[in-house]
Amino acid sequence: MGIKLDSNLSKRDRAIAINNANKICAWLGGKKEAVEIEVGNKRASRRPTDEPTEHDHQVIVVKWWAITCPLYSLPRLALFAIPNANMLLPKAAHPERLMAYMTAEGFRKGASDMFLAVPVHPFGGMFIEMKRNQRSVATDEQVHFIAEMNRLGYKAIFAKGSEHAIQEIKQYLSPRQKQQSRLAI
Numbered sequence: 001m002g003i004k005l006d007s008n009l010s011k012r013d014r015a016i017a018i019n020n021a022n023k024i025c026a027w028l029g030g031k032k033e034a035v036e037i038e039v040g041n042k043r044a045s046r047r048p049t050d051e052p053t054e055h056d057h058q059v060i061v062v063k064w065w066a067i068t069c070p071l072y073s074l075p076r077l078a079l080f081a082i083p084n085a086n087m088l089l090p091k092a093a094h095p096e097r098l099m100a101y102m103t104a105e106g107f108r109k110g111a112s113d114m115f116l117a118v119p120v121h122p123f124g125g126m127f128i129e130m131k132r133n134q135r136s137v138a139t140d141e142q143v144h145f146i147a148e149m150n151r152l153g154y155k156a157i158f159a160k161g162s163e164h165a166i167q168e169i170k171q172y173l174s175p176r177q178k179q180q181s182r183l184a185i
Helices: 011-029 054-072 085-091 095-104 140-151 162-184
Strands: 035-039 044-048 079-081 114-116 126-131 155-160
Touching: 054 079, 054 126, 054 162, 085 095, 114 162, 126 140, 126 162, 140 155, 155 162
Parallel strands: 126 155
Antiparallel strands: 035 044, 079 114, 114 126
């Protein structure tokens, strides 16, 4: 069974239509598609669906934090996401209005995906830019943001996957945990 698409559709619109059809077929048949079309502003490419997305990695980090934060005597809300306009814009009815609204509120291109609002000497907190894997490339804006935050006294990193992010958070918090251990004695 095939799906016939209007040949006047752009590559992006065609990819969206195929993804929606795949989701419906998977829901009806209970089968996961072998590939999904990745929809971006500039191109549509094919990628295996078994490779976790950047979103999947970030969800793992957030779930890990929810379980682990009590061990550091820290609240769950200390680690939070910074919304990404590139992910929100394609879903908006009026992307230009949403971008203007977010920019007026202080949206900055290249801002990291997550922030750990816990100062650990000498840092004021930790910015985390999640990447899906070792092959993922940062934008110029992301590189600039990370460099500026490091210059301003924050720890700012690129995390290549959830395991790397968790390892970096543990390393960042280890001086704080050691200090708490000494105070408890």
